[in-house]
Amino acid sequence: MTIKVIALNTFKEAVRDRILYLLLFFAALSILVSRILALLTVGDGAKIIKDVGLASISFFGALMAILIGTGLVYKEIEKRTIFTLISKPMRRHEFLLGKFFGLVLTLLVMLALMSVIFLALVFFHTFSVEWKMLLAILYIFIELILITAVAILFSSFSTPILSSLFSLxxxxxxxxxxxxxxxxxxxxxxxxxxxxxxxxxxxxxxxxFNFKTEVVHGLTIPPQVLLYSAAYGFLYTVFILSLAILVFRRRDFI
Amino acid sequence: MKTVLAIENVHKFFKVGFIPKKKEILKGVSFAVAESEIFGYLGPNGAGKTTTLKCILGLIFPDRGKIEIFGQPHLEPRAKERLGFLPENPYFYDYLTAREFLDFYAQLFRVKKDERKERVASLLNLVGMDRARDLQLRKFSRGMLQRIGLAQALVNEPSLVLLDEPLGGLDPLGRKEIRDIIIRLKAEGKTVFLCSHILQDIEMICDRVAIIVDGKILSQGPLTDLISEKILFTEITLSGLAAKDLAGLGESLSAHGGRTLIKVFHEEKIQEILDLVKNRNAKIHSLIPRTQTLEDLFVEVVKSQ
Known part of the structure; x- marks a missing residue:
């Protein structure tokens, strides 16, 4: 419950942050530029659009996770907003997990927006909705979840600039x-x-987590590979989050 | 009287400097706050007031000692359920509006939705922030932040309220309003723990005080016990008498526009001056007995250190 309240507030914080829209703008631009690249290329233009589009979603998603994630916890400590939060009936890990899920929710919404732009562009080129692209995007999302955990880990003991560098x-x-x-x-x-x-x-x-090539070229992906990748992402995220909680639990907020 | 907050022999070290050196900030602080009292926690800057408060709230961990809130270990979420806290120079989520902000904190206490709406409205009214309820906190002035901060501290209808410099940044009228709210909290049976160095305010509203200097509590007890009711001296303003007439009766402080201000230390001398005034047809403008103030006590305690 506490985690949910903090997560929703974090979501609110993130979507009221201008940097998110700047990144979203560039992501959209980058996805649209793939159309121009397709015109310049000999051969299958649709592949170029899909390739560049998916790469843009992955890259800008990662930037969003890093740039917002590294500031999330640090800003709370720096601006001393954490004082009133920790004094409420909550455990410290609830605070950290709330921040984490809030950013994951933000990224989900952003990925959905980018996907809509991307799928629409592909649709105008091939006149079919290519749902299998969503598989690649799902794994981009799993990767972003892991990067968010990393950004929050660094943010819990370091400044945003250093944390951004470490996360990058x-x-x-x-x-x-x-x-x-x-x-x-x-x-x-x-x-x-x-x-x-x-x-x-x-x-x-x-x-x-990179299934872009397979999806773009229509290759089959064995289910065990998909399962392994998902499990890898999940366990690595749990490991990083546990580390973050461990660091955060005994920290003095001076 | 039931103890609401008990602090026993709390020590806290901080590591300072490039090559970390241990510095002891709290050197065995102990005190207890009883139910339904206003407890003033005073000390000069850097004495350890805020550090003590942070230990109580679980923002920092004491190296030694014990802290209990309502008889429970202070880090228990259950102990914090009935706690309200206003930090010094409060900074809050500036992207939220006043209403969203209070609603967020009410949610952390699991207050139900309908009740939240009502409570947020009544708190905004209490601190006089009705008109700014849909304004983002980034547009608030310092005094407004202080008020909204106090509302935030009361969102769970706490039994114990910890206030760090609640009167800082407020104009005289605002200070009076906040003072009235604090007195009202006491009347409602709540306990208030107040950190401040605005001594006049503390003197006006506190039942008991503790003075911390350099990480140690040097003096604590009921205000009436600490400050003697004894008259220290009497200040008399009079006109119609020359300075030489008053020689030996008291310490002449100033003479402006024919009026003389004289500080008299012995009661019998007051009578002598009154007789003199009567005989010479002079005039008394004011006669003010001065008892010891909290400020006197504070200066005395800090200087003794």
Whole structure:
């Protein structure tokens, strides 16, 4: 109940923040630009639109999660609004989870808006509603949930600028860590292989949530892969949130 | 009398500086607040008033000591159910309107929807903010924030209200209004814990006070016990007498427009001055006995440190 109240207030805070609309504007622009790119390309223009559109949704969604998420908790502490909140009958983890779910709700709404623009653009090109695009968008959403958790973790002990940098690093590392997996396959067994394996396990692999290529090219995705990716996202999010709660629980608000 | 808030031997250290050094902010603070009293918590800037308050509210964790609210450990949500709190220089969610803001806090106390609407309206009325109910808090002045902050502290109809500098940033009329509200809270049987350094206000409304200096409580008790009723001196303003006539009777403070202000320390000297005035056909304009004020006590306690 307390979590819900805080989540709804966080949603209200986020949707009254101008930065959200700025990002939404650029996301829409970026999705629409794909139409121009399609005109310039030889071959299947619809694929370009889908590819660029989905990439825009993913990128701007991540930016929204990072830029708003990193400010959420920090601002409460900095502006001392947290004083009156924590003094109410609530546990600290309820506060943090409320913030988390509030931002997740915001991102859901934003993703829905971007999806509508995207699907409409695709519709005008192919004259069919391509529902399977939503599968890729669903996994983008799972990725954004994880990024939100990361942003909130950093926000609970660091300033927004540093938190944004850390979260951006997490996002970039997450999208390139798959190359480590390739490396592990190539190097001979030994200490380095084990080390690489450990590093790969700890680092996030956000490519697990990337089904854009499969969806755009109409490839079939085995259900176990989908299931594995969803479970990976869920467990990683729970892990990061637990870490955030642990940091937050014993913190002094001076 | 039932104890509402009990603080026992609370210590708090902060790490300060680039190479962290431990600094003790609270050095074993103990006091108890009884039901239905207005308790004043005084101290100079940096003495540890707000730190004590933050310990009570669970914003920071004491390193040693025990805090109980209504006989329960202070971090229990149940203990906080009946607590109201107004922070110093309150900042709130500036994107909310006054009504949304109070409604949000009422929701945190699980107040039902119909009841919330009613309560928010009556609180806005109580603090005189009716006209600003649909205005976003970012457009509020400091005094308005202070009022809406007080409304927020009362949203759950608390039994214990903790107020940190509730009269700061208010004009004289606003201060009187807030003072009246505090007195009304006491009349309703609520307990008020008040941190302030506006001593006149505290003196006017508090039943008991504790004075904290440098992390230690130096003096506490009922205001009437701490401040003696004894007359310290009497200030007399008179005209028609020359300064030399008054020599030896008191300390002459000023002489303007034919009037002399004289500070008299002994009662028998007052009589002598009155006789002199009568004999010489002079005139008394005022005669004011001065008892000890909270300010005198405060200055005395702080200086003794």
């Amino acid at each position: 690093c997490f996002y970039l590392i997450g999208h390139f860590s798959w190359s480590l997996e390739t490396l592990i396959k190539k190097i001979p067994a030994g200490i380095f292989k084990v080390l690489a394996q450990i590093v790969y396990t700890i680092l996030p692999d956000l490519e697990n």
